[in-house]
Amino acid sequence: MKMVKMMDKTRTHNYKNNNKMKKTSMDKIRIGLIGLGNVGRGVLTYMLNPLDSSKFGYQVEYVGISNGNKRRDFTTDLNQFNGKNLPMPKLTTNVLEDIINNPEIDVVVDAVGGNAEYDKTSLTYIVGAIENGKHVVTANKNNIARNLSRLTALANKNKVNLRYEGAVCGGIPIIRALNNYFFNDEILKIVGIINGTSNYILTKMHEGKTYEEALGEAQKEGYAEADPTNDVNGTDAASKLAILASLAFKTEIKPENITLIEGIDRIKSYDVFYVKEHLSKFRDQAHIIKSLGIIEKKDNKLELKVIPAFISEQHPLYGTNGAINAITIVGKFSGIYTFKGPGAGSAPTGFALVNDILDIGERIKQGVVANFSSFENTYELLNKMESSGFVRSVSPEHRNGVFGEKTKIFAKHGLDIYQIYNFPGHMTEGDDALLPDIISIERAKEENINAMLKELKSARCNHGEPIYLREDLVF
Ligand SMILES: NC(=O)c1ccc[n+]([C@@H]2O[C@H](COP(=O)([O-])OP(=O)(O)OC[C@H]3O[C@@H](n4cnc5c(N)ncnc54)[C@H](OP(=O)(O)O)[C@@H]3O)[C@@H](O)[C@H]2O)c1
Structure with a gap:
């Protein structure tokens, strides 16, 4: 991993200034959390109940919500989260002023998302926070998936850390592992x-x-x-x-x-x-x-x-x-x-974000920026893959010759059948009281399988969409 020494004198200087102005600012990392849904609540629950509050050194200054009047299935009284009587965050609907543009915030934690509109808002906050020199933790997989190298470059340019462990499989530390x-x-x-x-x-x-x-x-x-x-x-x-x-x-x-x-x-x-x-x-x-x-x-x-x-x-x-x-x-x-x-859930995902916050806190204290930023490899992406598996094709009627018609279509596309399975009697599901056949094939090119499926779909011997299920072998 590239470790880029933080060279931004202004920012280093800012910390020093803050130290002078406010004694706690170097040992208290100041956090603005945006979003108080499943993930935001998980983050807050931990941050206000840390394992060791005497050494914690993190303060959630603000919690941003979209609408202060919205009815929620939980109370927005933040006291409910506070198990160790830590200083309480302020609830705000003015996210831009209180969090994104607030020079008193060091780390922005983005727990906004869940629909396309929210994803857009979340991206605006992520970009705005980075451009304002704030470190960012986000759980928004859609934004990270679509903008990972761009956001990483922006974070490096602004000499801040960007973390997104919670964006992939909630509590599993897979980003760190990779x-x-x-x-x-x-x-x-x-x-x-x-x-x-x-x-x-x-x-x-x-x-x-x-x-x-x-x-x-x-x-x-x-x-x-x-x-x-x-x-x-x-x-x-x-x-x-x-x-x-x-x-x-x-x-x-x-x-x-x-x-x-x-x-x-x-x-x-x-x-x-x-x-x-x-x-x-x-x-x-x-x-x-x-x-x-x-x-x-x-x-x-x-x-x-x-x-x-x-x-x-x-x-x-x-x-x-x-x-x-x-x-x-x-x-x-x-x-x-x-x-x-657990790949999701308030506590596991919240914990992943908390770990990112703590990691960033260490980086801030060391004065380093350490983002994953190696995206330089190029690969050809395969689209004419090979696989083996089986086709499920429902027959519309009992009549002689249906199998023959199906197998002819497979043969026409060069597919070798190794087994045909007929279900014992009618297997009904909903209104689909028709007879499915399972036709297993040897390893073949996907383009041949697709051509066969296309022809089978409109053939008289088949009813509805035939599906192809592949086998996965790791070893
Ligand atoms: N849930 C999980 O287990 C999980 C796991 C991994 C990743 N994630 C990701 O984490 C993100 C959040 O998920 P979630 O499950 O916590 O969603 P959620 O329960 O629907 O909460 C989303 C939150 O975003 C807030 N929000 C939307 N627009 C806002 C704005 N302009 N300003 C402030 N807050 C705003 C909403 O606030 P209001 O309540 O005020 O509308 C809501 O509290 C998503 O990107 C999701 O994909 C979730």
Whole structure:
């Protein structure tokens, strides 16, 4: 990691001046927290209940909220957070004046986000704070994924530290692991369960629930938003994967560079049944479907995808259930590591931001700026990938010749079938009381598979959208 000595005399001088004006300013890092939602509350709860308040040396001066009159499901009386009688922050709706443009604030903690409008506001605050010479901690994955190298360059230019541990998989310290530990190794693969909502839904489907029932349960338990679109269609995972790819491969990857993004919203109970019951018995090894973010380096090219895929019990992510996240890193020299833990939630994510604040505090005290800023590598991104897996194609009717028609289409596109599975009787799901077939194929080029799927979709032997589920093998 590059350690750039803080050369800005004015800023160093400012600290000295502040020291003179206010004795506490060097040993008290002054924080402006913006956003008092799930993440903001997690940050505040810790900051006002630190493990060792006598040595803490951090003061949350302001907490910025959008609307002081808004009804909340918790009281905005900040006293509720204060377990150690630390000085209380001031609640403000004037974020620009009290936090972003306030010379008395050293670190801006951005816990704003959750929709496109909020993301825009959050980016304005991040940029404004950096340009005003403030260190920034943010949990906003969308902004970091789309602007990582630009914001890092801006932070370096303004000689401030930028941290975003909470932006990827909440409480799992994966950013630190990549930046500080795996930095010197050649990463060959990263595969992760990086969306807790999808993982929760798939876990429930393996317990026998339909997709709709599992989603309803996820919403009831607070694991899924009222509008779960970005979680179940892979968009949320793509933002996190872009950040992981940029850091692991020291390059600039944005979510739009991930050309293969498939959600779990097309997975049906019979896909789960096939994998869990038939495939597991056939291979004499338990298998499950997981939503995975995958980055692989092949011949100095990168392949990036967010897909539902089936994995065996040998896979390091096999036992990751419920809303838990896990990320496996394969290093050429260091080997295979799996990081597992809560990928979201007020306390774990808040704790990730607190750690970033404490890290920045140390940097301020040392007078150094240490941002991850190696984005100089360039890679060709693979888009004609190869994979193996199975196709689920629902037949519209019982009649002779349906199989033959299907297999002919596979053969036409050069695909080798190694097994066809018919479900025992009708597997019904909602109104879809039709008969699905599972057709497993040998490893093939994705372009051939896509061409086959396109033809199969409009063929008489198929009803609706056929889906293709890939297998992921780490070893
Ligand atoms: N929740 C998690 O577990 C988790 C995990 C990792 C990362 N993240 C990321 O962390 C960020 C925050 O997530 P969250 O779950 O805490 O969202 P949330 O519960 O919806 O809270 C968002 C907060 O942003 C505030 N806000 C919006 N515009 C504002 C403005 N102009 N000025 C001040 N405050 C403003 C809202 O304030 P009002 O209440 O006043 O409207 C609200 O308190 C998002 O980027 C999210 O992707 C969340």
